[in-house]
Amino acid sequence: MRRSLIGPTVRERRRALGITQSRLAAEVGISASYLNLIEGDKRNIGGALLQRIAGALGLALDELDGAAERRLLDDLVELSGEPLLADLRLDPAAAHGLTSHQREWARALVRLHRAWLDRGRVVGALSDRLNQDPFLGGAVHSLLSQVAAIRSSSEILETVADLEPAQRQRFVTIVGNESARLAEVAQALAAFFDKDCTGTRSLTPVDEVDDFLFDRDNHFPALEQAAAGLRAAAAIDGDCREEALLEHLQRAHALQVVTRPPAAAGRGGLREPVVFDRASRTLVLAEAAPRAALRFELARTAAVLFDDGRALDGVLAQAVQLSTDAARRRARRALSSYLAAAVLLPYEAFLDAARRARFDIDHLAQRFGASFEQVCHRLVSLRRPGAAGIAFALMRVDAAGFTSKRFPLPQLALPRHGQACPMWAVYQAFQTPGTVVRQLAGFPTGERLLFVARAVEKPQPGFVLPRRLLSIMLACDALHADQTVYGDGLDLSSAAPAVPVGPSCRLCVRRDCLHREEEAVVDT
DSSP: OOOOSHHHHHHHHHHHHTOOHHHHHHHHTSOHHHHHHHHTTOSOOOHHHHHHHHHHHTOOHHHHHTHHHHHHHHHHHHHHTOGGGGGGOOOGGGHHHHHHHOHHHHHHHHHHHHHHHHHHHHHHHHHHHHHHOHHHHHHHHHHHHHHHHHHHHHHHHHHOSOOOHHHHHHHHHHHHHHHHHHHHHHHHHHHHHHHHTTTOOSSOHHHHHHHHHHHTTTOOHHHHHHHHHHHHHTTOOSSOOHHHHHHHHHHHHOOEEEEEOGGGGOTTOOSSSEEEETTTTEEEEETTSOHHHHHHHHHHHHHHHHHTTHHHHHHHTTOTTOOSHHHHHHHHHHHHHHHHHHHHSOHHHHHHHHHHTTTOHHHHHHHHTOOHHHHHHHHHTOEETTEEOOOOEEEEEETTOOEEEEEOBTTBOOOSSSOOOTTSHHHHGGGSTTSOEEEEEEOTTSOEEEEEEEEEEEOOSOTTSOOEEEEEEEEEEGGGGGGSGGGTTOOOSTTSOOEEOOSOTTTOOOTTOTTOOSOOSSOO
8 A cells, every 4th residue: 555654754853853752742732652653654544633743843744644745655666667767667656655764756757757858848848849740841931932032032132233213123022022031030939839839838827736735734723714704794504506606796796697609609608607798787697508517616606705705816826837828817816616616515514414324426526416527526625624535536538538637645546647547437427427326346455436427518619529538536545435326335345346446557566457558567
C-alpha cells in the first residue's frame, strides 16, 4: 500500500525546530515510542492527533498532511513511466523513499522532466507548423515573390541608364511597396512562432487548477458560508426551487428574465442553459435546457451576484499554484460551480441525506433535483473536519478517453495525460450508457477500491452531430464500501476476488493482462 508522507514531514520539521522526540510527544499527549513509529512511517494518523502535532510544529494542517508531497510522489511515478527511461527499469515503488528522504532532489527531477516535456512539445508544435500549416506556405511564397520583385526592379534601376523619369519613379515605387510588404510578412512570421509555439507548457491551466483543488481537499469553508448567506437572503429554507431563485434575482438585482426557444438560438442551439447580460440586466433561459442544469446555472448566477466577488477573490488570492490568467479564469469558474452546488445542496442537509441513503447517487439526485454529475461533485466536497463524508475520488472522461475532470485520492493517482487502465469502470460504463457500473478493483500494490461509474448523455448540440457521452466515476477505499448501497452483495473480505486492475499499462506489472496495450517500463 502507498504510505503517507506525514512521518518524514514531522521528523524534518521537528529537527529544524530543534525539538526532541520526547518533548514533542509530551506536548501532543503520546509516548515517545509512538511518535518514533509515526516518524518512521509505521503508523498512520489523522483527526485530532494530526491537528495537535501540526499546532505544536507551527504547521498548517495541509502542510503536515502532505498534499503537495503526495502530488510530488505521483509526478515521480509518472516520470518512471517515461519511454525514454525504459532501459533503466525504474521501480515506481522506490519513488516514496526518494520523496521522503531527498525531497529537493525529487522536486529537481520533476522540474527537469516538465522542462523536457515543454521543449519536446515546442519542437513538436514547430514541426507540425512547418509541415502542415498553410500560413507558412503562403507566407514563404509571398516572401519569395516580393524578394523577386525587389531584385528585378533594383537591377533595372541599376543597369538601365536612359529610363524616363516616370519609369524610374514607377520602379522606385515598386521597390518601396514590396519592401514594406516584405517587412510585414517577416513580422507576421516572427509573431507566428512567438505566439503559437513557444508558449506550449507541460503544466497546463487545467493541471494547475487540479493541484489547487487537491491541495485544499476540494473544500472551501468561505464558499460554504457565502452559499448559506444567499439562502438566508433569498429566504430559502429547505429545497432550493427554481422559482425561488428567479424571484430572488428579480427582486434583489432587478433582472429581466426571458426565455429563448431552440429555434432562436441559431444552428447549434443555446450552449449555456442561462446567459446573463450585465449591460441590459437580462437573464436569458434556454427553453429546452435540462431542469437540473437550468437550476444549477441560476444558482451560480445568484451566488456570484450575491457574493460580488468577495469570497471568490479571497479564495483565489491564496491560490499560489495558479501562474497564468487562463488558470485563474478556470479556477474562478470551478469555484463558482462549487458555490452553486453549496446553494442547491447545503452541506449539513446533503450530508445527512447522503448518509441516510447510504450514498445512493440516484436517490440523492431525485431528492435534491440535481443531476448525477452534480451529486458526484458535491459528494467529493464533503471534507469538513469533524463532519466529513466518505473520501471519494472523481474522474470524468469522454468517449476518446480524454480526462476532463479529476480529483484523486492519496491511494489513487488519476492520470494527468493519457488514459488509465482500460479495465477501470469509468471506461466500462460506455458499454451500457445510463446504467450504473460498480466494480471492486484490486491493484498490484494491494490497494482495493470501489469504483462506481455511469455514462451520461449531454444535450445534443445539433441534429447532425453525434451523441455526446461522458462517463463519471466515483472511487473510494473498499473499507468504506459497506457504508454505500454499491457495496451490497459484494464480498468485501480481504481474501475476496476483485477485478485485477492497474494504474496504466506503462506502469502496471500485470504481465498476463489481456487488456494490455503497451509494454510496461518496469519488471515484476
